[in-house]
Amino acid sequence: MRAFITGASSGIGRELAFQLVALNYDLILVARRIDRLKEIKEKIKDQDVIVIQSDLNDSKQFQNLIEQLKQYEIDLFINNAGFGKVGHSKDIDTSQEIEMIELNIISLHKLTKFAIDHMKKGKIVNVSSLASFLPTPKIACYAATKSYVTSYSLSLDYELKKQNIPINVLTVTPGPIKTEFGKVAGADQKIKGMDVKKCVRLIIKGIHKSKKIIVPGFKMKLLKFIIKFIPRKWILASAYKIQSKK
Numbered sequence: 001m002r003a004f005i006t007g008a009s010s011g012i013g014r015e016l017a018f019q020l021v022a023l024n025y026d027l028i029l030v031a032r033r034i035d036r037l038k039e040i041k042e043k044i045k046d047q048d049v050i051v052i053q054s055d056l057n058d059s060k061q062f063q064n065l066i067e068q069l070k071q072y073e074i075d076l077f078i079n080n081a082g083f084g085k086v087g088h089s090k091d092i093d094t095s096q097e098i099e100m101i102e103l104n105i106i107s108l109h110k111l112t113k114f115a116i117d118h119m120k121k122g123k124i125v126n127v128s129s130l131a132s133f134l135p136t137p138k139i140a141c142y143a144a145t146k147s148y149v150t151s152y153s154l155s156l157d158y159e160l161k162k163q164n165i166p167i168n169v170l171t172v173t174p175g176p177i178k179t180e181f182g183k184v185a186g187a188d189q190k191i192k193g194m195d196v197k198k199c200v201r202l203i204i205k206g207i208h209k210s211k212k213i214i215v216p217g218f219k220m221k222l223l224k225f226i227i228k229f230i231p232r233k234w235i236l237a238s239a240y241k242i243q244s245k246k
């Protein structure tokens, strides 16, 4: 069995690499920081690990990645790379928001379409966010990109089932997790996040159960349920307050 993981140089992607190796998966790991991917490869002795340096927002590097992937059979295809920016949208550089839209939406979309064409069967796992279920002021663009990921992944999974294509598309929607995400987002990290090892254990459990939406942790599951019943203006106000603490 072979798993492909984007954004494997840090956080959730890196931890997925180690926990999947323990389950006898061979790996293809992708990120821009190749030194970090090589460090992971050096630590793994028992499984085959291929590391590929690729900026998913660079069209040439992206095409090169696709050409390399065509050589391999992949059973588990994980689109994990992504980033956010905290702040009032008016004050965030538009070019950073476009970069976010390109990575979180466009590259994920293109990789997902490639995976459907390339894999005969298996699972595609798209890492979204709990923020995908609610408009989130002060991380507005990021939340909107993740709404796309959740909506597209759920619809696609349904379509594939209707077309009798044996590929599941699973959506992962974590709440705050302790990774480099906060630093990259420009947040102060006053909010406590879940330990990344625990988060990834729960993600893998969800993947094995083929859960359509994987929400790591009881509190976040409860939050996802409760927000359905809360008036939108309250959601906007409390999301603004929470993001302002970051």
Ligand SMILES: NC(=O)c1ccc[n+]([C@@H]2O[C@H](COP(=O)([O-])OP(=O)(O)OC[C@H]3O[C@@H](n4cnc5c(N)ncnc54)[C@H](OP(=O)(O)O)[C@@H]3O)[C@@H](O)[C@H]2O)c1
Binding pocket: 006, 007, 008, 009, 010, 011, 012, 013, 030, 031, 032, 033, 034, 054, 055, 056, 057, 080, 081, 082, 083, 084, 103, 127, 128, 129, 130, 173, 174, 175, 176, 177, 178, 179, 180, 181, 182, 184, 193
């Ligand atoms: N941590 C949280 O609180 C949280 C909550 C909900 C959802 N998520 C989602 O979980 C996923 C993983 O995030 P994380 O928390 O693990 O954050 P992280 O530690 O910052 O990891 C992000 C990964 O994405 C890669 N990446 C960024 N830009 C890239 C590009 N242009 N091309 C290729 N790779 C790129 C980074 O690698 P390089 O810099 O080496 O390229 C890194 O490996 C993201 O989609 C994020 O939105 C995180």
